[in-house]
Amino acid sequence: MAKTFDSLTPELQTFIAAQQMFFVATAPLSETGHVNLSPKGLDCFRILSPQRVAYLDLTGSGNETSAHLHENGRMTLMFCAFQGNPLILRLYGQGLTVLPGDRHWPNLQPEFPSHPGIRQIIVMDIERVQTSCGFGVPLYEHQGQRDRLLTWAEKKGETGMEQYRQQKNQVSIDGLATPLAIRSQLPVS
Numbered sequence: 001m002a003k004t005f006d007s008l009t010p011e012l013q014t015f016i017a018a019q020q021m022f023f024v025a026t027a028p029l030s031e032t033g034h035v036n037l038s039p040k041g042l043d044c045f046r047i048l049s050p051q052r053v054a055y056l057d058l059t060g061s062g063n064e065t066s067a068h069l070h071e072n073g074r075m076t077l078m079f080c081a082f083q084g085n086p087l088i089l090r091l092y093g094q095g096l097t098v099l100p101g102d103r104h105w106p107n108l109q110p111e112f113p114s115h116p117g118i119r120q121i122i123v124m125d126i127e128r129v130q131t132s133c134g135f136g137v138p139l140y141e142h143q144g145q146r147d148r149l150l151t152w153a154e155k156k157g158e159t160g161m162e163q164y165r166q167q168k169n170q171v172s173i174d175g176l177a178t179p180l181a182i183r184s185q186l187p188v189s
Contacts, residue, residue, distance in 0.1 A: 005129040007050035012089060012129065016047060016079055020142045024055075024122070025076040026068035026095070033174045036064035041145050046111045051126045053077070053091065054098075056112040058149055059119040059161055059169065063180065066097045066120060067172035070179050075124055083141070086134035095124040097179045117153025117161055119169065120179070 075095035170181035
């Protein structure tokens, strides 16, 4: 029942727009490195073209995705239908991190909400689109987005967020440097 596409069809774009969350998966090249899988919400995903997507990445406790993308670029995004007809949609491709101040930032940032705690934008060039049945995905009713990450970032303020990113977002759990570390030219241990 799996179907593959080279890009996002209008129907798949409509499906993505209706989803309240998605999942991001990346991995280091090391066979002993940790695979990262993160859920995302808060209206932070945008379709830039049928072959390019992006999401606004808010400051969190780690920065695995960015470190993995810097090392190898591989990324998978997954959307699941938790309501209505069952469907799983996976986007496979090459991703990159765009930081505030990068040359692409002024064109990308206006596409997204102005949430507190913005860390970076992750852009993905799609190489393969695949759908599958989703028959095993349970039905859930969306109650709303959590605002705790936003209120936490707002309370810390920009100076506090910058300090937090310096402490927590420089390297992956496997010791890979993130673009934030490279930009700040801090030694990675």
